Structures are given as C-alpha cells and as structure tokens.
Amino acid sequence: MIKWFSLGFWELIARVVLRNKILMLSIVVVITMLLTLQWKNIHFTYTEANLLPDDDIANVEYKAFLSKFGEEGNLVIIGVKDEKFFTPKAYAAWSQLMESLKSDKGVDLVVSINDLKKLQKNDSLQKFELVPFVDNSKTLDENYLKKIKTELFHDLPFYEGLLFNKRSGTIRSAIYLDKKIVNTPQRKDFILKKLIPAVDQFEKETGIDLRVSGMPYIRTMNTETIKSEIGIFIGASLLITSLLFFFFFRSFRATLISMVIVIIGVMWSFGVLGLLHYEITVLTALVPSLIIVIGIPNCIFLTNKYHQEYKVHRNKAKALQRVTTKVGMATLMTNLTTAIGFATFVASNNKLLLEFGVVTSINIMALFFLSLIVIPIFHSYVPAPVERHLRHLDRGSVKAFMDWILRTVKQDRFSIYVVAVVLLVISIIGIYKMRISGSLIEDMPKKAPFFKDIVFFENEFDGVMPLEIMIDTKRKKGVMKLSTLKRMDEFEKEINQIPQLSKPISIVSLVKYSKQAYYNGNPEYYDLPTSQEQAFILSYAKNSVKDNKQNLMKSYVDSTGQYARITTFMRDDNGDKIPLIEAEIRKEAEQVFPKDQYNVTITGKSLVFQKGTGYLLDNLLSSLVFAFFLTAVLIGFMFRSFKMILVSIIPNLLPLMITAGIMGFMDIPLKPSTILVFGIAFGLSVDDTVRFLAQYREELKKNNWKIRKSVFATFADSGLSMFYTSIVLFFGFSVFMLSSFGGTIALGGLVSVTLFFGMMSNLMLLPALVLTLNKTLANEQEFIEPKIDIIEPSDEEIDNRPGHRDLGAKDQ
Template sequence: MVVFTTFAPIFNTLMKKKLKVGFWEFIARIVLKNRIVILGVIVFITLFLALQWKNIQFSFTEANLLPDNHIINKEYNAFLDKFGEEGNLIVVGVKDDAFFTPKAFAAWTKLMSELKAQKAVDLIISISDLKKLQKNESLQTFELVPFVDQSQTVNKAYLDTIKKDLFQNMPFYEGLLFNKKNGTIRSAIYLDKKIVNTAHRKDYIVNDFIPKIEAFEKETGIDLRVSGMPYIRTLNAMSIMNEISLFIGVSLLLTSLIFFFFFRSYRATLIAIIIVIIGVMWTFGLLGLFHYQITVLTALVPTLVIVIGIPNCIFLTNKYQQEYVAHGNKARALQRVITKVGTATLMTNLTTAAGFATFIITNSELLKEFGIISSLSIVALFFLCLIIIPIYYSYQPVPKEKHLRHLSRNYTKVFMAWIEKMVKYNRRHVYLVAIFLFLISSIGAFKIKTSGSLIEDMPKNTGFYQDILFFEQEFDGIMPLEITIDTKRKKGVMKLSTLRKMDELQETIEEIPELSKPISILNLVKYSKQAYYNGNPEYYDLPTSQEQSFILGYAKNATKNTQNNIMKSYVDSTGQVARITTFMRDIGTGNMATIENKLWTKINKIFPSDRYKVVMTGKALVFEKGTKYLLDNLLMSLLFAVFLISLLMVFMFRSFKMVVVSLIPNLLPLMITAGLMGYFGIPLKPSTILVFSIAFGLSVDDTIHFLAQYRQELTRNNWKIKKSVFATIRESGLSMFYTSVVLFSGFSVFMLSDFGGTVALGGLIAITLAFGMLSNLMLLPCLVLTLNKSLTNKQEFIEPKIDVLSKPEKETKDSDK
C-alpha cells in the first residue's frame, strides 16, 4: 500500500503526458525521474523474495516426467498405496576372501547390529543374524531359527562351514544375499518407508549409515560396496546441490571476466554482477514463494539467469556507449538506452522466456515448474537490466576513452569486416554451405537413438556410481521392476494354480539376462517345501497337489505367526494380490521396451484377463515411460515455441517475409545440433530433449536485434536495402558477437558437471548458439537482401498498432551536454 501511494501521483502525472510521447520515452522518463523510488521498490522486492527462501526444499524423489493423471502414474501410485514405497532397499556388498575370518565376521555382525538398532531401519537380512525355516511337527508350522551360532564364529573352520552351507543349502537367499558363482556376499537393509521420501533419509544416510560403513572399512581393511535407491538418491542429490554452487560461482566468474575483457571497466562489470546476483536471489525467492522443490532441472535456473543476464547487460551497456560516442550527451544516451533498444531487448527476453515456457504445456509437473520459474526469472531479469543500468550510469561519470576502445578494436573490426565481405560478395557461397550443412545434418538426425535410464546421467567418477556397476555385475542390477498379480478373490494368491503361474512367469524373468532373480511369496512357498523335507535343497520347489494341503498349511501358519520377515510385503492383507520384484540393469529405453514386450507376451499367455489383473510398474519403468512421453511431446513443444516466437515477430514487424527470414537462420542450427547428436551417438533423453526449445529461444534473440535495427536503418536511409543491411551489421553485429560469446561460454560451464545429462545439455546448447551466431550474422542478412529485392517503400514494414519502436533521430552534438 505504501508503494502504491508513493507511485500513484507520479503515475497519474506521467499517464497524462504519455499521449504526447512514445511508449519507451514514457518508460524512460519514469525510470530516470524516479530513480530513488524505483531502487527502493527493487530492494523491497528483493528482501521479500529473500524471506521466501525458508520454503525451499530439495526433491527427495526421482524426476517424474509423466503427468499425474497418466495411466502409468496411476498404476504406480496404486502400487504404493497397497505395498508402500518400493525404493526402500539399501544393499551392502563385499567380495573379499577375508570376510569369513573371525575378525571380519565379528566386525560385520557388530555393523549389522548397530544398523538394525536405528529407528530409520525397518528390517535387515544379513548372514550374521540370518534365520532359516525349520519344521515344527508338533505345532504344524515352520519356525525361524538362527542360521549362525555366534558363539562359534571365533573359529575359522566353523565360518568356512557356514559359507559352504549357505552356498549349497540356501537357494532361497541366492540372488538376495549371495552370488553362488562369484562368492559375493551382501546384506539387505530395508528402511522405514515413512522416511524414504523425506529429509530424514538424508540425515540417516549421511550422519549414521555412512560413518558406520567407513568405520567397518577402517577396522577390517575390507572394501564395502553400497547401493540401493535411498542411498543413490541421497548421494546424487548431494552432488546436485554441490554443483549448484559450482555452476553459480564459475558462471559468474567466467561471464564477468568476459564482460570486463570487452569493456575494460570495473564499474560496468560491477553493476552487471550486481544485477545477475539480484536475479539469482529472485529466482530462489520464486522457488520458495511457489513452494517448488529444487530438482535436477530447477537447480539449473540460477546459472541460466547469470548466463542470460550478462548478455542483457552487454547489449544495454554497449548501446549506452555507442550513443554517447555518437552525440556526447550523457542524458540523451541514457534515455536512448531505453527508447532505442527497449522493444528489441523486451522481445529477445520474451522469446528466450518463450523457449522455456513451452515446457509448461507438457503436463509434466517437473517440466512445468522448470518452465514457470525459468520464464518468470528471465522476464524479471529484463526489467532489472532495463531499469538498473540507466539509473546506475546516471550517477556515474561519463565513459572514459579507454572504456570506449572496444568499439574500434582491431580484432572486432577484422571480424565484422569479414562478415560484411561474406554477405556482400559471397552470398551464394553462404547459401551453399547452409544447404550442405542442412543435408548432412538431416542424415545424422535420423541416427539419433533414445535413452531412458535412471542412472545414465549420474556422475561416473563417484564411488556410488562404481558401486552401482558392481551390483549390476554381481546381482544383475538395483533398479526395481514390480509386477502385481490381482487374483480377483481373497486368498487367491496361495492357490496352487496361481503359484504355478507365478512360477512360470518367474522362470521367464530369470531367463532374461538384464533382470535379477525375482522375489515373491513363491520363494517362501518353495523354501517351505525344502524346510518340510528337513532343509534338503533338492526339494526347493513348488509342492505337488498331494503335498499342498500339509505344506501350504505349514507355510500359512508361518506367514501368520512371523511378522518380521521379508515376505510380509509381497502379499496384500487380503491374500488377493501378489507382488513379484525383480531388479534390472542399466539398459536404456530401447532394451526396456524389448524386455517389457517379452514379459507381457508371457503374462497374457498364462494369466487370463477375466481371472487376473496384472500390472507392471516400478521406478525404472515409470522413468522409461516418462522419457518416451517427453520424446513424443518434443515436436509439439518445439513447434509451439516456433509458433509463439513467430507471433512475437508478426507483432513486431507485421511482415510475413520477416517471419520466414527470422525462422530459417534459427532452425538451421537446431538441425546441425541434431545431426551432431546422431553422428556422435548422443541419445535423446530428458536432459538433451531440453536443448532444442532452449537454444531456439536464445538463438532468435540475435535475429530480433538484427531485424529491429534493420527496420530503423531503413527509415533512416530512405528505404535503401543494401545500405541498411550493412549499417545494421555495423550497428548491431558487435553486440550480437559479444552476447553470443557470453552465452556460449556461459553454457559451457555446465560441461564441468559430473552428470552426463548436464554436460550434454550445456555442450549442445553452446554449440547450437555458436552456429546460431554465425547464422544470424551471415545467413540472416543474405536472406534479407535476397527476399527484399523488390522493396521500394514501407509496404513490407507496416506500422504496428502500438508504436513501440523508437523513431530514428538525426544525431547532433548538443550544447547542453
């Protein structure tokens, strides 16, 4: 209210004057005549948004790329409602002959006991306190009795016997606790499902779990391997958080150094840094204000603000210095920073924001939040730049000669002269090169493959990623794939006919090399038969029709009486729905589809749809389907970006030819990028999918700057096309070069990431922007010259209904400077 009251009289006065001046002259007067008030409002907004930081949280789940109402999401949520969080398993593995020695085994037992005592742990299955089924004939049930006599573990011979007995006589635990072929041992640690998707998971992993693992390794000298979704999520999230600081710091340093190199001015560099820092603060404030979580995508937005903000500062600072050199009047130069480039800067920021905003239409909450935060941050950044830079320079001395030397440096003169020469004398060669690149890139684009792996983009040089590979090698993966079988009747799971069908399906799963040995109630039933025959492993099998009445009776009693066993989560409370869990390797989208088809072929064959309802779900499948969903929607979002930006161009120029001219130089770099992805084997995945819309929105900025300046030059040069084109190159070419270098360098910062997807995102956008710069400096003016040969008057540039472009003035040295 205070702000409104302060602004009201100023606003009313200026609105009366607005009819007599242009739109941007009106804005310039507001900014330059009310500097203190405007700066106060910016400080107020910054403080308000800073107070919202307390609401910022990091995402504790994997990126869900599917809409909430998608059938895959509905099935997965139904599974969670029935069986709880499936990603609550941590595995600790060891492959060392020294494990079965008294010292190491005692340390292992101690480690498992300490972990089991934690409130965050729900259940531990480990050799040290392993239970085996034993028949109790008097009670007609099975009892769980200790597999290891702890009093004998000081004896090496006894431990060797335990090892032999485990590998030969305990098929129930094969694939879960040991690899019989390689001799690898592991423990299964099931966390409390209530903490898996909360901050308590990180606290437990970092403060309790990891220190105990490290203490064991230090005591025994044995290297432990740790994996599982809770562990991977936590360390992966910590890596992302660390990279946020890295990206912000490096991008700010790099872009600031480039800015200083161009302008050789500490004052200019300082205000650019202040502006982007405020922009970053606003971005974090918007995340808190909307209660959005920091995800792998929203974590990139602060760096994007820096990378996009510095070019804005470059363009406005360069225009101020050019204006001052032209007429030597500081006041007029500051006013024209707003009036002459206000529309062009607004449009460039709107097109950049539009490139990000297209993700809002994907129906994916993850991409929606990314699109909303990034587009709002970019628009806010535009106003910060347009307001703060003129106000700042109004309090500063006029530019010194050394600050203006960059306008006539030799390397810039040589580069711009080469551009002019190519456009003037080698237009045909420019077209031939463009056509050649398009054709070659088109061939490469057809070679692009897709990938939908949960772990593919994780940092390869980290210990937890190497542990993932270890468990893939030893136990066929750690990514859960779930199959639920609804028998449509209570206690239908324990029917022998159902168990036989499940057994047939599990045999198919075991035949697929990318999948691990499955776990289900079927394993317990087979183990029950083995226990009934006094633990003979030859009887680890389904009971026959003759055996089922008494063996399944024993098994039902054991399941009923034993609440703390691994099978309690594999049948629902009514006995109607069974769950089969298998784990899969990092196999990618194409292989996942093959495996899925193979499983569904078997499922449809053995489970009639009128008697059973079978659902396949799990983290790995949801992520793969999300990737496919994004791929299917990529073209739609890109076309929407093209359509939206074309509308902005129509509003700006009201010329169909200019829309065509603006699109061709910006679509060519996208095709070149697609070709490079195909030739170098870079797959389409959630990270690289973002490249095209983002790069298009950024690349078209140079086009707008060029065409806006071109239109002004036409009116200044009496509609002479060639003269106007080359005047435009000289006027805007330098700023386009500067901003493109900053964007290229800024996005290259992402290549410092340990995450493959982030590296690909930064590298591909940087390459696209580099080609975009050359395309806009060379192909664009060539197209303007070719398509506008017949232009003799204003017919190709109808005045917009709202005159937002400033009129070119005759430059004179004023006496009132």
C-alpha cells in the same frame, strides 16, 4: 500516434527512474529482502523426477502397485567381495555394523548373514519357524565360519541373488528403510549421519572395502552432488561473464554493477523458488546460473548504448535518459523471446519441466526490469566514462572475421546456401541415428564412488533398478492356490530367460523354501509342492502367517491374498531396451495367465522413468511448434509480414537440426536433460533474428528502400553486438560442462554448440535470405507501420516529439 505513444512510454520510464532514484533503489532493496525471506521454503527434492502426467496409465498402474505393496524404493544394500570376510575379526565387525544399523528408528528390517533366519518346521505346532542360521557363540572359530559359508552357498538357494552370488562369492546385506521416511529429510539424515560413518568405521577396522547402493542411497548422494555443484556453477558463471564484460568495456565500475545486478537476480531466483514452494531438482538447480548467463547480455547491451550516446554528445544525463528511450522496447522484445523459449516447457504437462519453465521465465523478465532500473541509476552517481572506456566502440579485434562474413554475404550467397543444405542433409542422417535413453542413472556422475558401487552391484547381481510385476487373481486368497503358484513359477522361468533381467523374487520362492524346510532343509526339495504335498505344506505356511513377526509373505502378497508381486532387477544400461523387455514380458504373461482369470500389470521406477522419457520426446515437437508459433505471432505483430515470419524461422530451425544430427552421430541420447536444449537454444538464438530484422526495416526507410545498402548497414550496426552477445552466451553455457552430471554436461555443451551455429546462421544465412527475397520483403506494403516500434528512434524523432523535454540540460 502508436509510435509516438511507444516512444513517450519509454521516455516516461526513463524520466521516472532517473528522477526517483532513491525510490527506485528502495523498491529493489525491498523486493530483494522480501524474496530473501522466502529462502526458508527452499528444499531439495527427495524423490525421483516423475516425468509423466498424473493421469497417465503408467502412473496410475504404478500408484496402484504402491497402494498394495508400499514404497518399492526403500532398500539399501551393502556388499562385500573379499576372502577375509569369513574371518573372526571381519565377521565381528560386520555383525556390529548390522546391529548398529538395525537399532536406528528409520530402519524397518535388516536381512544379513549374521542375523539370517532359516525356515524350520515345527511338527508339534504344524507350522514353520524362523531359527538362527548362525550360532553367534561359535563365530570366533574360523573353521566354523568357513562351514557357514559352505552351507550358505549350498543349502539356501532361496537367498541366492538376494544375499549372495554363488559364482563370485559376493555377500550383501539388505537394509529396508521405514517406508514413511523414504521421501523425507529423515532419509538423508540416516544415510549421511548413520550409514556412511558406520561403513567408514568398518572399513577402517578391517581394511575391507564395502559397496553401498540402493535407491535411497543413490538419491541421497545424487542430491548432495547437485547441492555442491550449485555453488560451482554460480561462481564459474560470475567469473567467466565478468571477465568477458571487462574485456569488452575495460571498466571496473561497469563490470561491478553488472555483477551486482546478476547477483541480485540470483537472489531473486532463489526467492521465487521459495515463494512458489518449488523443490530444487537437477533442472531448477541450473536456474541461478542461467540467470547470470542470460542477464549479462542485457548489461552489455545497455552499457554499450550508454557509451555510444555519451560519445556522441558528452552529456551523461542525456545519454542515460536515451538508453531507456532508444533501446527499452528492443531489449524488452529480446528478453520476451528468450522467456518464450523457456515458457514452452510449461506446455509439456510435466511438473518438473513446468516448474523449470515458470521460474526461468519469471526471472528473465524480472532481470530485464532490474537492469533497466539499476544501470542508469548507477551510472548517474559515478563519474562519466573516460576515453579508455569508450575505445571498445572502435575496436577492430574481430574486424577481420566480420569482414569475411560480410564479403561472403555480398559475393557468394550461393556457397552459403550450399553449405546450409549440406549441413541440413547430414543432420537429417544423424537424426535417424538418435536413440532414446530411459536410464535412471545415466546422467549421474560417473566418477563418483556411489556410481562405481552401482556398477559393482549390476555386475554381481544383474542390476539394481527394480522392475515390478503385479498379478491380480481376481479373488481373495487366490495367490496361494497351487494352480496360481504353478503359473507364476512357469512365468518366472520365462523371465529368467530374458538376459537383461535378474532372477525374479516372489511368493513362489518362499513356497519352494517352505517345501525344502518341510523336508528338513534338504536343498534337493527346493521346489513347489505337488498336489499331494499341497495340503500339509501350505497349511504349515498359513499357520506361520498368523504370527505377524514371522510373516514372510507380506512383502510378496497383499493383505487380501488377491495380489501377488514378482520383483526382478535390471541393469541400468538396458534402459533403452525397456520397451522390448516389456513387450516380451507381456507376451509371456498372455500365454501363462488367462485374461478372464488374471490381470497382469508391469510397473516399477525403471519402467515409469523410461515411459516418462518417451512422453517428453513426444512433447518435444509440440513444444517446439508452440515456441515457433509464439515467435511467429510476436514477429507478425511487430512486422505484419508473413514472409518476414518465414525468414525469421529458417535461420533458427537449421541450428536445431544440426544439433540433433550431432547428437545422433556422437551417440548422445535423447533424455530429459538433452531434450531441454532445443527450447532453450531457440529462445536465445531468435533474439538476434528479431534485432537484425527490426534494424533492417529501419534501414530500409532511411535508405529509400535500397535493399543491399540497407542489409549491409544493418550488418554494420548489429553484427558486432550479435557476435558479442553470442560469445557471452557460448562461454556462459559452457560453464555447465564443469558438472559431473552427464546430462548437465550435455545440456551445456549442446546449447553452446547450437548458439554458435545460431550466431553463424543469423550473421550469414539470415542476411543472405533477405537479399535473395529482397523484391518481396522490400515491398512497402509489407513494411507498413508496425503495431509496436522496437527499434531505437533517431535523435530527431525524440527531440521533435510534441511535448518532448530533454532532461539532459537540467539534470546535468
């Protein structure tokens, strides 16, 4: 009864679709229009991906730091390394550039040589004043500019590492954006419409190359690259899948409607993003192309079944009806297993992956129903297939390859097992070589000018990735106690010994500069005051703080004077060493700062990102286990056989192990982009397994439980379609290798490789396992009628169903 209900349900679907064609198409049009209206809500992300849950301790500490000192990623730096810089023409252009940037309402502060202030004591007011370092009236004199260069490198150690590199002579300016615009579209407007044109103008006037970096700049240029690649992915995906589709079917009409379906699917995917108010990130930007790649196999499967049916009885209406009746449930199940693979990301407790999983899963299922409606309706309006369109059913272009696989399965299963075990052992060795990457910029386009600028600043100033240390003195105004400053100075000296970190910056540097200023700028006095000097030097500094415009300490000490900030920078290629660096910093902090008097917090974007990567890795196993569990439940529900569950999991687990081993041997690190590979590939690969085992069950019943005959009949019926589907997916995911982002390239390449091994595993290892375990798998008790029937019913089953009425004769 359940079986006939299933058959009757899909026959009802076919009847409703084909008898209400205008209504069905109208519904598709209305849905498309409604989702298109949601495009207005689409916008690109203006923040980095936060890979940690909100309640994670690293996130909590980072937010606490931001509440005390504000957004850390608001610094844009412009650098120059050219002997011509200290010439009147270049210096004048530089000054003009800095003044134009300073005048922008989105800029909070500009620190540059042309506007540099130095501390100078005012004995009458007993405070330090900021006075100009450069006399702009003399800058037309080249000798004066050379003198300024000498004084800068010799007399102002406070600015070393901030504004200049004494060893190489590199000069840079620091542009602090208004923290309110850093994570808004205004940041993009400033970078693209103000900063870049101004830099281009300077380079045109002087012939000097400028280097630009800093998190706001990097994030903006990264987003622009993502936007430019969305169109490339969609276009390339459409091109390669349409070519493959036409190669299979030799029909312009069938190819055209398939392209129309996936284009509507792309429009729906953007609409779903807008409807859910999700931002376009480096992951969700892939969704439209994924929809194309995953949607085409649906079109191939349904079109192929239509051609098969039409070739048998030459009745177009009957063939279209039976496309839905025969393969509706099978197609639903394969789409469902694919959606499950993506839905596992929802369990990661991570916003970025959750949104990616939700949008992809929804659109995969929507595309299934779209295909099931549009393909039969379209073919009902166009002429029936001609012989040229049906030749692909007898094509032998891959016959030799498929024959070789079949011979191996028949005659040499031992070799299949040996190869599988060897690959497994090699893969395990490779897995032990895998590393985790905590890099913020590793996936960014290496050939892009902004990435080369990142490398420049990393070489010249020991990194651009901030690492923040917050000192809680547990009492108001505790930071300015000389004992605290001395502990911080000792701590900073230890940090400076860590080779991966740059020179630290804190209130200590400013206090040392204050002592130098007190002694009339003599650089020999750049040091902390002694206990005898403390009273009058710190009183000068405190008097200076009262003038808000000249409050130099606000960036390093919070408003209560209880919290101090130490900032250091790290080269991004040290991202995987962050745990060791953090452990070393904590060890030194415990020795310098007694826990009963101080709390030390280590945070910053680099640290949070690295911990996020580790968090994703920890969740990778649980996500895959969840995917295996859901697949097992689905297969168990269909087959009610525990042994069948094992047979279905093994051929899909091996390709994942092989891919992980390849990553280890090729030094492809585990990072947010590559972690996605396993869930995606498993969801796609298991489709072939479900289709093969379901067909095998039916063949057993047809062939009176003769094992070998049933396996080979299953291979003959399903093997070619498994091969074609895998080819489409292989080349479809290869499109992502056109990206300039390392993570996207790795994602595309690794998923393609995994799907290739998945295809081979399902074509060879799966039937070999079934043959080897045939005595138990063929037991009729293991193959009692399933809860649902996913294999196409025979013509006799359809025609003999009580109450059946064939639409073919009437509609024809």
